[in-house]
Amino acid sequence: MSPPVLQAKALAKSYRLGKNEIPVLRGIDLSLAAGETVALLGASGAGKSTLLHLLGLLDAPTAGEVHYDGERVDQRPVGQRATLRHRQVGFVFQFYHLIPELTALQNVLLAHMMATSVWSWWGRRKRCRAEAQALLEQVGLGERLHHRPNELSGGERQRVAIARALLAQPKAVLADEPTGNLDSNTARDVVDLMFSIQRQRGLAFLLVTHDEKLAQRCHRVVRMQDGVVVS
Amino acid sequence: MYRLFLALRYLLSRPINLLGMAGITISVWALIVVVAVFTGFLDVVERHVHAANADIVVVDLPSWSDSRRLMKALRDDPQVAGTAPRLLHYGLLLRPGHRPPPAPLPGRSALHGGDQPFLFVQGIDPRAEATVTGFAAWFTDPEIPAELRANDQPLLPRGGLPTVLVSLHRMQKDGLAPGDKVVLTTARLEADTKGNRTPRKVQIELVVAGAFKTAHSGFDGNTVFVAQETLQRELFPDQPDVAQEIAVRVHDQAQLDETAARLQRIVLRTVERDFEGWGQVLTWRQKNGPFLESVQHQRALMQIVLIVIMVVAAFLMLATLSMMVNEKVADIGILCALGGTPLGVTQVFLACGLVITACGVALGTAGGIVTGVYLEEVRQCVRWLTGIDLFPIDVYNLDRVPCSIDPLWLLQVAGMAFATGLVVSSLPALRAARHDPLVSLRAG
Ligand SMILES: Nc1ncnc2c1ncn2[C@@H]1O[C@H](COP(=O)(O)OP(=O)(O)OP(=O)(O)O)[C@@H](O)[C@H]1O
Numbered sequence: 102m103s104p105p106v107l108q109a110k111a112l113a114k115s116y117r118l119g120k121n122e123i124p125v126l127r128g129i130d131l132s133l134a135a136g137e138t139v140a141l142l143g144a145s146g147a148g149k150s151t152l153l154h155l156l157g158l159l160d161a162p163t164a165g166e167v168h169y170d171g172e173r174v175d176q177r178p179v180g181q182r183a184t185l186r187h188r189q190v191g192f193v194f195q196f197y198h199l200i201p202e203l204t205a206l207q208n209v210l211l212a213h214m215m216a217t218s219v220w221s222w223w224g225r226r227k228r229c230r231a232e233a234q235a236l237l238e239q240v241g242l243g244e245r246l247h248h249r250p251n252e253l254s255g256g257e258r259q260r261v262a263i264a265r266a267l268l269a270q271p272k273a274v275l276a277d278e279p280t281g282n283l284d285s286n287t288a289r290d291v292v293d294l295m296f297s298i299q300r301q302r303g304l305a306f307l308l309v310t311h312d313e314k315l316a317q318r319c320h321r322v323v324r325m326q327d328g329v330v331v332s
Numbered sequence: 333m334y335r336l337f338l339a340l341r342y343l344l345s346r347p348i349n350l351l352g353m354a355g356i357t358i359s360v361w362a363l364i365v366v367v368a369v370f371t372g373f374l375d376v377v378e379r380h381v382h383a384a385n386a387d388i389v390v391v392d393l394p395s396w397s398d399s400r401r402l403m404k405a406l407r408d409d410p411q412v413a414g415t416a417p418r419l420l421h422y423g424l425l426l427r428p429g430h431r432p433p434p435a436p437l438p439g440r441s442a443l444h445g446g447d448q449p450f451l452f453v454q455g456i457d458p459r460a461e462a463t464v465t466g467f468a469a470w471f472t473d474p475e476i477p478a479e480l481r482a483n484d485q486p487l488l489p490r491g492g493l494p495t496v497l498v499s500l501h502r503m504q505k506d507g508l509a510p511g512d513k514v515v516l517t518t519a520r521l522e523a524d525t526k527g528n529r530t531p532r533k534v535q536i537e538l539v540v541a542g543a544f545k546t547a548h549s550g551f552d553g554n555t556v557f558v559a560q561e562t563l564q565r566e567l568f569p570d571q572p573d574v575a576q577e578i579a580v581r582v583h584d585q586a587q588l589d590e591t592a593a594r595l596q597r598i599v600l601r602t603v604e605r606d607f608e609g610w611g612q613v614l615t616w617r618q619k620n621g622p623f624l625e626s627v628q629h630q631r632a633l634m635q636i637v638l639i640v641i642m643v644v645a646a647f648l649m650l651a652t653l654s655m656m657v658n659e660k661v662a663d664i665g666i667l668c669a670l671g672g673t674p675l676g677v678t679q680v681f682l683a684c685g686l687v688i689t690a691c692g693v694a695l696g697t698a699g700g701i702v703t704g705v706y707l708e709e710v711r712q713c714v715r716w717l718t719g720i721d722l723f724p725i726d727v728y729n730l731d732r733v734p735c736s737i738d739p740l741w742l743l744q745v746a747g748m749a750f751a752t753g754l755v756v757s758s759l760p761a762l763r764a765a766r767h768d769p770l771v772s773l774r775a776g
């Protein structure tokens with residue numbers, strides 16, 4: 102059996118506030134296999150977002166290890182961590198985090214530009230554009246390629262963010278309350294879309310949510326409380 | 333790739349950044365144009381000054397020195413093409429019975445000359461003088477109208493009176509014509525039996541021979557020429573061959589300084605007595621040093637003023653960039669999540685600054701060069717539109733505004749602009765680098 106796409110081993114994180122150490126995560130073990138969907142539930146402040154940032158190598162753990170495809174990666178230098186993150190995971194956030202100056206298409210293309218130099222970009226730009234356009238069409242925004250984020254609805258913005266997360270063809274998608282800002286109908290559409298793409302591409306999918314019903318659609322539900330996994 | 337792309341997007345969506353760019357453009361443009369004009373003007377002034385001066389002069393010769401022997405010794409040097417003896421004196425040149433005009437306002441006379449009746453009187457040997465300067469052409473200059481022209485032997489006495497050559501400008505201003513009588517009022521020092529030297533008034537009656545004109549109007553305005561004997565008779569009655577100054581023409585201008593050093597040794601050997609320091613050799617550049625340096629000085633001052641403008645432009649750019657960075661630090665988090673490093677992402681802001689600087693430098697340099705090339709057309713256009721003459725070219729005997737663009741200066745200006753641009757854009761970029769990317773990811 103192949104090693105898990107993402108794995109946390111005894112992951113701990115604490116923040117310093119003055120003299121006090123505030124533990125946020127205290128030894129999390131979690132693994133995510135290819136094609137697997139996992140829901141992460143927990144009260145506000147349980148440390149869900151923090152865990153996602155650690156898994157995505159955006160932040161360094163105080164103790165414990167992060168493994169990608171069976172290899173330890175959390176101690177790699179900054180540049181390598183950025184490249185690994187680019188290849189391995191796509192992020193989707195509650196607040197979309199699109200760049201307001203760019204159109205939908207440009208926001209998606211940005212994911213490609215992150216890893217290419219000016220020269221190699223010039224050679225590849227046609228193909229990249231086609232890929233980005235195809236992805237936007239897949240998420241149902243074929244008509245809205247050249248709209249800016251402020252000209253899009255919340256659901257549409259989140260679809261752009263999903264397309265952006267998928268463009269670099271990551272093996273895992275980490276979604277932090279992707280429907281937290283959407284009404285229930287739109288939320289359902291967005292979630293349906295995410296699940297269908299997940300199945301189609303065989304992605305590992307970690308979904309942070311407060312919605313029990315949504316969580317039940319995943320293969321596995323993990324509950325967190327005060328920085329530990331409770332079930 | 334994303335750095336350049338984002339930098340351009342950020343800039344294009346914020347027209348206020350044009351302000352910083354305009355600042356850089358204007359300061360680069362001004363530095364290029366103003367310095368080019370000053371450099372061109374300096375070239376012209378040097379050319380004109382040289383045209384009115386012998387290549388080398390030996391000054392401060394004592395009255396007991398044997399000028400014939402010294403000139404012969406100088407001519408033995410292979411670089412010396414000709415020598416001419418001169419007597420130098422000062423005096424008021426007025427028409428008989430006229431009173432001197434009121435003192436002129438100071439200022440213009442340094443460059444232009446000719447506003448005062450107090451003059452340098454050069455006593456020359458016209459034939460020798462023609463071998464060391466353009467003297468022969470000075471009194472036949474085509475700009476001199478026929479009625480003011482001297483004959484071809486201008487310093488020969490006329491009707492028993494010695495003659496004087498006066499500058500064209502002064503003749504026209506004072507309404508003088510060839511044949512007019514003028515009086516040169518001056519003085520000489522006389523030693524009595526006890527060795528005290530007292531000044532004694534000397535008045536020489538002269539006939540105006542005609543006009544002369546060199547390219548250097550400052551020289552013309554302050555100088556008149558008489559024959560060497562005219563001064564010698566009145567000032568050194570028992571020394572027919574006396575010379576206070578010897579003018580020298582050299583063969584090779586490129587070796588001027590070496591030649592001057594060699595001539596200085598010859599002069600010392602020939603006239604030295606009692607280590608009094610008689611006989612100093614000066615090149616035309618040294619002799620007019622203070623005047624040429626004053627123009628160079630003005631150029632340096634302008635450079636400083638304009639560099640200050642560049643600093644102001646840099647502050648403008650700093651302000652607009654800082655505003656932008658404040659707004660855009662929120663993007664750092666998402667760019668990191670997409671696979672950027674925090675340091676790499678802050679380079680976006682550096683790229684913004686450098687793009688602004690590069691555009692500013694490119695526009696400013698291109699504009700500066702174009703303005704420099706078409707400066708005369710620009711001057712005429714401004715005069716036509718506003719009636720203001722930016723550069724009075726006829727005062728300096730020019731047919732267009734002088735302008736000389738030095739490639740090295742272009743490089744220096746561009747380098748300076750890029751250095752300030754780099755400093756100014758790295759300050760906000762460094763601030764962005766200290767920003768924690770996770771903060772904006774959590775906040776939304
Ligand atoms: N930079 C920081 N310094 C100190 N404490 C922090 C910092 N970032 C997060 N925390 C704390 O860590 C804890 C966990 O935060 P986290 O955002 O992971 O919670 P969460 O489970 O995602 O909550 P929510 O459901 O509200 O998003 C919180 O108590 C928060 O106050």
Ligand SMILES: [Mg+2]
Binds near residue numbers: 150277
């Ligand atoms: Mg959270």
